[in-house]
Amino acid sequence: MSKFPSCRASGRVDLRCLLRITIVGFTVLNAIVGFTVLNDLTMHVDGAEESNIPFTPFDRSKNCLIRNSHEWLNSRRISNDEIPLAYAVNMTAKFRPFSGFTELFPYLSQSLADKNSAFIDTDFPGGLNNTESQRIHHWAVKLVFVAIQYHQHRPAIQEAELRYKDPSSTQCHLQMKHHNVGNFDFECPSSKFIVGGLTANGLGSNTRGAIATLILSGLVTNRTVVLIQNGEAGPKFIRKAWKLSSCKRGDFQCVYYPLTPCIPTWEMITNAHVLHKPYHYYFGDGHVRNIPANEMDNRVWVLQKYGVTDVPPRAAIDLLHQYIRELFQAVPLESGQRDFFHRVLKYISHSGHSRQKMNSSSFSYPASANLINHATVVFAIRPNFRSRKMLDEIMREITPPAIESSSSLIGLPIRASDKCRRESECMSFADHMKAVRLVKQKLLRPNADGTRGQTILFTSESVEMTNEQKAYSMNSSDRFLVNFRDVTPNTGLINEVLNTGRFTADESMLSAISTLSFQMKARISILNCCSNFHMLLKDFLLAGLGSFSDANPICLQDFGEPELMLCCSWEKGDCQARKRNMLG
Numbered sequence: 001m002s003k004f005p006s007c008r009a010s011g012r013v014d015l016r017c018l019l020r021i022t023i024v025g026f027t028v029l030n031a032i033v034g035f036t037v038l039n040d041l042t043m044h045v046d047g048a049e050e051s052n053i054p055f056t057p058f059d060r061s062k063n064c065l066i067r068n069s070h071e072w073l074n075s076r077r078i079s080n081d082e083i084p085l086a087y088a089v090n091m092t093a094k095f096r097p098f099s100g101f102t103e104l105f106p107y108l109s110q111s112l113a114d115k116n117s118a119f120i121d122t123d124f125p126g127g128l129n130n131t132e133s134q135r136i137h138h139w140a141v142k143l144v145f146v147a148i149q150y151h152q153h154r155p156a157i158q159e160a161e162l163r164y165k166d167p168s169s170t171q172c173h174l175q176m177k178h179h180n181v182g183n184f185d186f187e188c189p190s191s192k193f194i195v196g197g198l199t200a201n202g203l204g205s206n207t208r209g210a211i212a213t214l215i216l217s218g219l220v221t222n223r224t225v226v227l228i229q230n231g232e233a234g235p236k237f238i239r240k241a242w243k244l245s246s247c248k249r250g251d252f253q254c255v256y257y258p259l260t261p262c263i264p265t266w267e268m269i270t271n272a273h274v275l276h277k278p279y280h281y282y283f284g285d286g287h288v289r290n291i292p293a294n295e296m297d298n299r300v301w302v303l304q305k306y307g308v309t310d311v312p313p314r315a316a317i318d319l320l321h322q323y324i325r326e327l328f329q330a331v332p333l334e335s336g337q338r339d340f341f342h343r344v345l346k347y348i349s350h351s352g353h354s355r356q357k358m359n360s361s362s363f364s365y366p367a368s369a370n371l372i373n374h375a376t377v378v379f380a381i382r383p384n385f386r387s388r389k390m391l392d393e394i395m396r397e398i399t400p401p402a403i404e405s406s407s408s409l410i411g412l413p414i415r416a417s418d419k420c421r422r423e424s425e426c427m428s429f430a431d432h433m434k435a436v437r438l439v440k441q442k443l444l445r446p447n448a449d450g451t452r453g454q455t456i457l458f459t460s461e462s463v464e465m466t467n468e469q470k471a472y473s474m475n476s477s478d479r480f481l482v483n484f485r486d487v488t489p490n491t492g493l494i495n496e497v498l499n500t501g502r503f504t505a506d507e508s509m510l511s512a513i514s515t516l517s518f519q520m521k522a523r524i525s526i527l528n529c530c531s532n533f534h535m536l537l538k539d540f541l542l543a544g545l546g547s548f549s550d551a552n553p554i555c556l557q558d559f560g561e562p563e564l565m566l567c568c569s570w571e572k573g574d575c576q577a578r579k580r581n582m583l584g
Contacts, residue, residue, distance in 0.1 A: 064163040064172035065179065072187040073179045075265040078228065080184040081253040084385055085167055088183045091153050092160030092261055097330050107146050110257065110382045111545060112513065114520050118544035119378075126336030132343075137371065138544035139344045140351075144375035147323035148215060152260040152379075155188035155224055160261075188262035194223040195264070195272065195302045197238040198252060203381075203512050204532030206244070208366070208539070211259075211380040212373050213279045213306040219316035220283045223301070224262045227252050233266040235274055235302055246504040255509050257382045264300055272300035278307045286313025308366035308373070312351060316372065321345065347371075365529050365555075365568075367539075374543040377536060387510060394485045394514045403481065403521060407548070408444055408454040410436055411522030413515065415531040416462035424530035425566045429468035433478075435526050435556065435564050443524055443552065455479045457522050459486060459515045483518050487511045520546040529555035530568035 065073065090106055098104065101124040113119040118138045125135055163172060176183070196214040198206045211227070218225035228234065229242035230250035241250030252258075273295040275282055282290055282303075291301075324345065333341060351371050367373035383391055403409065412432060420426035440454055458469055458480050473480050487503045512533070519525060519537055527534040538553040540546065556566045557575070562582040567575035 063175070064165070064169065065175050065181065067159045067162055067189075068179075068181075068187045069189065072189075072265060073181070075267060076232070077185075077265040078226070078231070078263050078269075079180070079182050080258045080261065080263065081249060081384065082182055083184050083257065085183055087257075087385070088261070089160070089164045089167055091149070091184075092156045092186070093164040095150060095153050095157060097327050099330055101331065104142070104146060107149055108142060111145070111378050112381055112383070112517055112520070112540065113378075113545040114517070114547045116547045117520075118549040124333075124337055125340055126334055134549065136340075136344055136347050137542070138549065139340075140347045140371050141375045141378070141543040143324050143328075143344060144320055144348060144372060145378055146327065147320045148219075148375060148379045150323050150327060151219065151319070152215075152224060152262075155191040156186035156261045159186045159188070184258065184261045185263045186261045188224065191224045191262050191299075192221075192297075193226050193262070193264050193268075193300045194218050194221060195226045195228055195234070195238065195269065195300055196304075196306070197229055197240070198227065198242050198244070200243045202533055203244070203509065204534070204536040207377050207380050207536055208373070208532055209308055210306050212367070212376040213308065214303060215259075215376045215379070216309065216312060216316055216372070217279055217283050217303055219319050220286055220313050221288055221301075222319060224260050226262065226264060227259055228269070231266075231269065234269040234272060235304060237304060238269075238302065244505055244509060246506045253384065254506050255383060255387045255513075256380070257384045259380070268300045269302075271298070272302045273298045274302045274304060276304050278305040279303065280307055280309070283313065284309065286315040310367055310370060312370060312372040317349060317351065320348065320372070324348075365535055368529075368535070371543075374539045377539050378543055378545065381513065381516075381536075383513060387513070390510055391514055391517065394483075394510070395517055398481075398483050398485055398514070398518060399521070400481070403455070407523055409457055409522045409524075409547075410439060410444075410454050411457045411519045411525035411527075411553075412436060412459075413519050413525070413527065413534065413537065414458070414460040414462065414465045415528045415534055416460060416465050419528070419531055423569045424528060425568075426528075427564070427566065429465055429472055431564060432526070433472065433476075434561075435559060436478075438559070438561070438564070439524055439526060439554065455481055457481050457519055459483050459518060461486075483511075483515055485511065485514060516540065520551075522546070523548045523551060525551070525553040527553055527555050528566055529557050530566060 101122045104122050105120065108120045108122070111119060118135075119142060124139075163176075166172065175181075194214065194217050196210060198210050201209075214225045214227070217223075228238040229240065229245070229252060231238045233239070242252060242254075245251055245254035247254035273291070275291070277290075282288065288296075295301075328341075348371070414429070414432055415424070416426050436454075436456060444454060456478055459482065460466055460469070469480065469482075487508055516537055520540060525537065525541060527538055529535055529538065534555075538555075541551040541553045556564060557568065559565045560582070562579040565575070565579060565582075567579070
């Protein structure tokens with residue numbers, strides 16, 4: 001008996017049913033024929049001899065890989081993670097000069113910025129008011145952020161325009177699949193690359209130290225930055241899986257979007273020139289130096305050691321200026337807006353001459369006032385579509401609706417555990433609450449009844465701090481909101497999480513960025529700026545990613561009370577001396 005579905009009911013033939021079966025049968029037949037042809041025919045590419053690579057026949061004008069060389073198509077190469085087609089098209093084929101500032105939203109919203117933040121506000125100001133300096137800083141960070149995106153994606157634009165001329169093309173999809181080309185993999189034949197890896201340190205250290213330095217190096221040299229971990233070629237440090245990841249890829253893209261669609265081959269990585277000394281030795285003054293003449297044209301340089309710079313090199317700023325003018329030259333501006341735009345450009349230019357201070361902090365840590373660094377770390381930490389979905393679910397669970405309108409939120413992210421063993425002094429939860437009361441008295445306006453009520457956003461990686469907070473809250477009138485989805489790894493080093501077996505590195509990473517998002521809802525934040533993670537949070541708040549445009553992140557190292565002032569290991573002697581002087 002035939003198992004083919006019947007379209008006969010009550011002795012009558014159902015024509016609609018028959019039509020559906022015919023369509024399905026034709027689709028299956030077409031797929032079979034296409035597969036057969038795929039294995040029998042060959043293709044031609046402009047400027048190349050006939051290849052023995054089997055492929056589907058196609059109209060040469062519709063060959064969406066016509067801009068790619070046979071060498072690249074047939075080589076083993078790095079591959080980006082598969083991402084939504086709309087994202088791939090927007091970041092390549094459609095990444096062209098803007099006609100209005102509202103067109104920035106799809107690019108700005110890739111960041112961790114709060115939905116109410118100044119960072120994703122595309123209403124471009126005109127005229128002057130009492131918040132001008134703050135708005136200038138926020139817009140400067142936004143424009144630099146988009147310029148960095150452009151730097152990293154522009155080499156793929158011409159390829160993408162041809163490939164995505166018809167994004168739904170089945171023929172193009174078959175061509176890409178045959179050559180193992182992902183929807184975010186591009187040759188970028190005009191590009192030279194600077195490649196780097198990541199360390200087993202925490203998220204803050206890798207973002208502010210490694211990725212920010214790599215991108216700055218790429219701007220100075222006008223090279224495209226590529227992150228590699230778990231690679232199959234090149235120096236040992238980029239062949240290791242990233243310990244802060246646990247998905248099959250074993251790299252940064254387990255949680256975040258790739259930094260670029262441009263894909264070098266493994267042969268290029270094998271033949272790369274390796275820069276063994278830190279960033280400053282080669283690019284610190286804004287010029288390329290100490291690289292052999294015969295390696296200057298090598299398409300790939302691998303930077304092995306990093307470092308954070310306080311003042312960005314002139315060459316990087318000049319290139320960013322060029323990109324910003326190119327991207328916004330067609331945007332119509334009224335008189336007041338034109339004046340504001342030029343003030344923003346001037347502000348960006350001055351970032352190469354001095355350390356801009358965005359709040360009253362006297363405590364200095366690397367790149368604390370570097371707006372280029374602020375934009376760079378925002379660009380680095382862009383959750384991919386899978387992570388974004390999970391992050392949004394977490395934030396809906398842990399964030400009460402009323403929190404969005406509260407202006408008395410105090411952020412209290414406590415960094416303890418491993419930080420206390422090496423890099424920072426630490427104090428009890430009760431002492432942290434003394435700092436909260438001090439901030440409340442000095443910076444919060446009293447309520448109508450004379451009280452100074454507040455909600456405290458508490459997060460910590462430390463089990464000890466979490467337990468102390470629970471005990472404290474049982475006898476306190478203070479209201480605490482906690483990230484109850486936090487995995488509390490009891491360390492800031494995510495690689496150490498793997499030894500516990502309680503959760504994966506990717507889960508711990510997602511917990512870390514949910515903490516960043518949660519803490520960016522605070523009006524005032526009390527931070528331990530000996531911690532790179534807290535420095536990263538402060539960078540985000542100063543860049544305008546928080547719920548409040550006038551967010552005030554305060555380092556405990558700035559507190560005037562000696563018992564609340566924490567000393568970092570790199571300045572412990574001087575800090576302890578200051579504390580003794582305070583005590584008399």
